[in-house]
Amino acid sequence: MRSPGERQDAPPAPARRSGAASSAIMxxxxxxxxxxxxxxxxxxxxxIGSVTTVSDVFELANTLPNLIYVLVAGGIFNAVxxxxxxxxxxxxxxxxxxxxxxLLTLAVLALLGVTAVVVALAGPIVRTMGTDWTEAQxxxxxxxxxxxxxxxxxxxxxxxxxxxxxxxxxxxxxxxxPVVNNxxxxxxxxxxxxxxxxxxxxxxxxxxxxxxxxFWLAAMATVGVATQALVLFWPLGRLGxxxxxxxxxxxxxxxxxxxxxxxxxxxxxxxxxAFLALTKxxxxxxxxxxxxxxxxxxxQIAGVAALNQASMLYSLPHGVIGLSIATVLFNRxxxxxxxxxxxxxxxxxxxxxxxxxxxxxxxxxxxxVFAGPxxxxxxxxxxxxGAVIGQVVTVIAIGAPFMSTSFMLGRAFYAQEDARTPxxxxxxxxxxxxxxxxxxxxLAPPHxxxxxxxxxxxxxxxxxxxxxxxxxxxxxxxxxxxxxMDSHARIxxxxxxxxxxxxxxxxxxxxxxxxxxxxxxQLTAIATVAVGGTVMGIAYLGALRLCRVRELDSLVxxxxxxxxx
Numbered sequence: 001m002r003s004p005g006e007r008q009d010a011p012p013a014p015a016r017r018s019g020a021a022s023s024a025i026m027x028x029x030x031x032x033x034x035x036x037x038x039x040x041x042x043x044x045x046x047x048i049g050s051v052t053t054v055s056d057v058f059e060l061a062n063t064l065p066n067l068i069y070v071l072v073a074g075g076i077f078n079a080v081x082x083x084x085x086x087x088x089x090x091x092x093x094x095x096x097x098x099x100x101x102x103l104l105t106l107a108v109l110a111l112l113g114v115t116a117v118v119v120a121l122a123g124p125i126v127r128t129m130g131t132d133w134t135e136a137q138x139x140x141x142x143x144x145x146x147x148x149x150x151x152x153x154x155x156x157x158x159x160x161x162x163x164x165x166x167x168x169x170x171x172x173x174x175x176x177x178p179v180v181n182n183x184x185x186x187x188x189x190x191x192x193x194x195x196x197x198x199x200x201x202x203x204x205x206x207x208x209x210x211x212x213x214x215f216w217l218a219a220m221a222t223v224g225v226a227t228q229a230l231v232l233f234w235p236l237g238r239l240g241x242x243x244x245x246x247x248x249x250x251x252x253x254x255x256x257x258x259x260x261x262x263x264x265x266x267x268x269x270x271x272x273x274a275f276l277a278l279t280k281x282x283x284x285x286x287x288x289x290x291x292x293x294x295x296x297x298x299x300q301i302a303g304v305a306a307l308n309q310a311s312m313l314y315s316l317p318h319g320v321i322g323l324s325i326a327t328v329l330f331n332r333x334x335x336x337x338x339x340x341x342x343x344x345x346x347x348x349x350x351x352x353x354x355x356x357x358x359x360x361x362x363x364x365x366x367x368x369v370f371a372g373p374x375x376x377x378x379x380x381x382x383x384x385x386g387a388v389i390g391q392v393v394t395v396i397a398i399g400a401p402f403m404s405t406s407f408m409l410g411r412a413f414y415a416q417e418d419a420r421t422p423x424x425x426x427x428x429x430x431x432x433x434x435x436x437x438x439x440x441x442x443l444a445p446p447h448x449x450x451x452x453x454x455x456x457x458x459x460x461x462x463x464x465x466x467x468x469x470x471x472x473x474x475x476x477x478x479x480x481x482x483x484x485m486d487s488h489a490r491i492x493x494x495x496x497x498x499x500x501x502x503x504x505x506x507x508x509x510x511x512x513x514x515x516x517x518x519x520x521x522q523l524t525a526i527a528t529v530a531v532g533g534t535v536m537g538i539a540y541l542g543a544l545r546l547c548r549v550r551e552l553d554s555l556v557x558x559x560x561x562x563x564x565x
Contacts, residue, residue: 033175034319036182041309042377042522043189048217049199049380051388053206056286056303057137060129060279061144062221063308065118065151067279071272072114072152100164105245107160115153122146129280132287136206147218151225158229161236173235181228188220200381263419267426274430277437282307282453288446300388302450309378310392310454317363318403321356333415342476349412350480353405354487354551360401361491362540365499367397370532372511373518376525383519392454399458402465409468412476421471429464487551494543502536 048054118125122145130141162174196202196213204213285303292299336344367374375390376383413421436456444452472479509528510516518528544552 031320033178033182034316036179036186038312040182040185040189041312043186043193045305045309045378045380046198046200046522047189047192047196047380048204049382049385050305050309050378051300051302051382051385052199052204052305052380053137053286053289053303054140054204054209055305055380056283056289057130057133057141058144058217059303059305059308060283060286061126061141061148061218062151063279063304064125064129064145065149065225066155067272067276068118068149069152069155071269071276072118101245102247104160104164105247107156111153111156114156115150118152119146119149122149130283130286131280132284134287134290137286140206140209143214144218147214148222151222154222154226154229158225158232161229161232165232165235173232177228177231180231181224184224184227185221188216188224192216198381263423267419267423270423270426270430274433274437277434278453278456279304281437281441282450284441285446285449292447299447300382300384301447302388302392306378306385306389306392307396307450307453309389310396311457313367313374313393314364314396314400314457315403317360317400318407321359321404333412337416345412345415346476346479349408350484352408353484356404356408357401357488357491358544358549358551360404361488362495362498364397364400365495366502366533366536367400368394369499369502369506369536370511370529371397373506373525373528373532376519377522377529379522379525381521383514386519386525392450395451396454396457399461402458402461406461406464406468409465409472412472412479413468416475421475425464425467425471428467429460432463433460487549490547490549491544491551494540494547494549497543497546498536498540501539502532505532505535 044058045055048058123142126138126141126145130138133141158177162177165173192213195216196204202208282304285301289301289303292301332348333345336342336348371390371393372387373390374393375388376386378389379386410422410425413419433456436452436459440449440452440456469481473481506512506518506528509518509532511518511528511532513519517524519525541552
């Protein structure tokens, strides 16, 4: 029964869910998605290899849509549209149905326009990114791009619809939808391997590439991204908002929101332009691969695929641990800043930096120790390729702890409602990145380009950490730096002790012998990482106790609590 004064057309209120339950659902979706994404990446290397021309061309074509989306539209959606959706959902009498309908209509039209322009310019874009590529490589790159560039539309659709669901309390769908994407991609890759054979057997190359292979590799990658977006319309329909196309966007507040989000938008654009410059440089080795393979003996040369695989590994500690802690950190710091509680803000920042270090410093040492088997895991079953990837992992891993540290120091400024400082820091880092890109492109020989780019990745994080530190000290003074450094020194000693144990375990497993067990195939590489990593992990727990690192309990406690939930 409705009360006489209740609106008849109001949608049902979103179901309330406890913060703990929502966090558990979102975290589990993220973990499952990352695990399946890891499997997908491994299967790609099984299908088309890793240090190969086809893998590099596909990796670039499949990476560009995400980069272009974030550069052109991602910042606008996240900084402008998403806050407006949340505000309308909470304040409008109709639950924001009319407002959200207008925003969705605008977003769909804008995405269609952007995607159409990018697809029309696919040829020039591929030629710009693959400056040193042969005509055959450019031709395959254009073919892949025509199938993958439509992903731009579906990335945007996923973001907007997902945030509508989040605003209405349906948190789980947004985090679990990428699982569907990975399942579709994994299924397609299994069909590819079944139909055309694994790379270790068939060695797919430009000469024997067929339209059927393009369909199962590139077209199905886009089908996965499309499914990720379209699956969200089912829970969206269950909200009862009765959304429909609505036109007319004058006076709905978007210009005001854009001005308020200007610094955030500019920061994202600067960062992604610099990253795009590095990606262009990383594509250089692909054009020289035929020349290196013609040497006697043939020489493996790392390309975009090897760089992205190493980047995925080194960013895992931040993605799994750093971001989770940073979310809690930001809320606490923002509350302390609002209350003028400097001591509370410093305590939250110090605690989070110390706790995160327990995971990220150890992960860096573990990546270096097991770089070979990890490289073999992504090698497509070719030991020489695994060795090259492992070397890239070793270089890039140095920046892993600084990625989380820089991110958290940046959150300290956002907590004080200061988006200008992170923008200026990003400008400085971007200038450094572009300078590195120019130097690498002009000075580094092709077989060292990816190593130089990996070093630039690490240097970026170190530089941004130093800049944030200097500015933050001037802003709030000492933020418990002595205690942070003491904890990290203890953590580093414990990690190095565990690293020695891990290196011994790897030696006993034959990791330092080119004909040893870890280098047999990808399954033996997995077994090596599992066994050696477990031994090293146990040694690390003991070393943390020996070095009296108290932050271990603070890291483990919320993880155990989440598992219990």
